[in-house]
Amino acid sequence: MISVLGAGAFGTALAISIAEGGSLVWLWGRNGDSLRAMQDSRDCPRLPGVTLPDGLTCSGDLAELTATGPVLMAVPMQTLRQVLKAHAARLDQRTLVLCCKGIELSSGKRASEVVAEVLPGALPALLSGPSFATDIARGLPTALTLACAEPGLAAALQASLSTPTLRLYRSTDLTGVELGGALKNVMAIACGACTGAGLGDSARAALITRGYAEMQRMAAALGAQPETLAGLSGFGDLTLTCTSEGSRNYRFGQSIGRGEPFDPTITVEGAATAQATDALAARLGLDMPITRVVTGLVTGALDVTSAMDALLSRPLKEE
Ligand SMILES: NC(=O)C1=CN([C@@H]2O[C@H](COP(=O)(O)OP(=O)(O)OC[C@H]3O[C@@H](n4cnc5c(N)ncnc54)[C@H](O)[C@@H]3O)[C@@H](O)[C@H]2O)C=CC1
Ligand SMILES: O=C(CO)COP(=O)(O)O
Structure with a gap:
């Protein structure tokens, strides 16, 4: 049974x-x-x-x-x-x-x-x-x-x-699979906020890609196998959740981007996970700027314009 x-x-x-x-x-x-x-x-x-x-x-x-x-x-x-x-x-x-x-x-x-x-x-x-x-x-x-x-x-x-x-x-690889499933929800909120605010599909593609880089950074720091994040519970789920209105995390992000309320009874795992990940990244000394701004968005500390400015004004770097 x-x-x-x-x-x-x-x-x-x-x-x-x-x-x-x-x-x-x-x-x-x-x-x-x-x-x-x-x-x-x-x-x-x-x-x-x-x-x-x-x-x-x-x-x-x-x-x-x-x-x-x-x-x-x-x-x-x-x-x-x-x-x-x-x-x-x-x-x-x-x-x-x-x-x-x-x-x-x-x-x-x-x-x-x-x-x-x-x-x-x-x-x-x-x-x-x-x-x-x-x-x-x-x-x-x-x-x-x-x-x-x-x-x-x-x-x-x-x-x-x-x-x-x-x-x-x-x-x-429990660590890699677990992080893939958890962190993609944070990126889905970022992507929903981006499209909800009318910032465009190009910006969303950038968030997915740089969000994936953040996921890999955290996974490596916690000892996950690098290839795990390229699998279903990582790249696979990131693709689905950041591109479909079937995702509650994505729709929650859209409501933030549009400045609309969202039904608080709906399960949105990425909201708490963004805050937990942001705190973990600070403890581990990891740079996770998208997670940072999603934390700002879900706690109300940032609006979408300041979140976008915070990401775009960072020093230029190597990919
Ligand atoms: N809905 C989906 O498509 C998918 C959801 N998940 C994950 O599955 C998990 C659950 O999500 P959903 O089922 O979609 O959420 P949901 O909101 O549909 O259901 C959550 C269920 O948990 C129960 N629950 C909440 N607190 C409880 C408690 N203290 N004791 C006993 N039961 C409690 C609620 O009564 C409710 O039936 C989440 O972590 C989500 O990320 C994973 C893949 C797909
Ligand atoms: O995890 C999911 C799809 O793999 C479900 O996503 P949401 O929780 O955003 O609806």
Whole structure:
């Protein structure tokens, strides 16, 4: 049995896809009423038009979590620690496949580091890469990276979570895969702000490219393999998220660029992650100017014009 904790858009989409692939899947969400409604109606309000497959069971009761099998953690990054702590007795010693993309604001830690701290007996793995929940739920072709430090477990998870439409590549570089997924959201906010403010596609291409350079800089400083960032959870996800209005981070950036409000109930991982990354970069002595201005934008310390000026007025340098 494969379990998924977090019945938001991504957790539900993954649960649907893996169940469609023939595995039995158990999906838990904190709102018991809505999980019961999903179980009975076979519909999901977060993914309109998608029918839940027979192999998928929805529940609001974590006591029903099976004793074996991987547990996919699909809650937002800033809530991960709280969820792990609240359910420590059930989650310790388990294989936890972390699906969240971000860096914890309070600690500057990545998801696997939070797991190591809260549940040292658990085995962390990651699932990351370019994938909109709606695409996965509809069975559209998607390729993601499955990372786990233990090669044998990485291969076993790759085999059990891949489906005919969800193709998983494996990696043992947790740091690189985690940073790729987290930092692309920061760049997506920058790109959304750029196009939202009417600064043009050329400027966006510059932000994607120089944003990628920042991602590589941070990854190298934290010991990731340089080639990991060129993979799905890096270049791949950066491409998707910085160019599509399907991305919430990109749309959030657009609203900043247009000077419009954005629904605060929508999950935008890049806002907290920009601030966490900016603080981490300062601690490590890394130059990450785009992350810096995104931090200014999301905290309200900068407007788009001053953010643009801050980037363009920097001393000229080698590429
Ligand atoms: N939606 C997408 O297309 C993708 C999302 N992701 C990542 O997946 C993670 C989750 O995102 P979404 O599912 O899209 O967000 P969402 O906003 O659709 O759902 C988040 C879910 O987490 C639950 N949750 C929040 N705090 C909780 C807590 N303390 N305890 C238990 N449950 C809690 C909410 O009730 C909600 O069901 C994020 O890190 C996101 O970056 C990754 C790839 C694609
Ligand atoms: O991570 C994602 C695509 O890979 C989803 O992006 P958003 O969180 O910006 O919607």
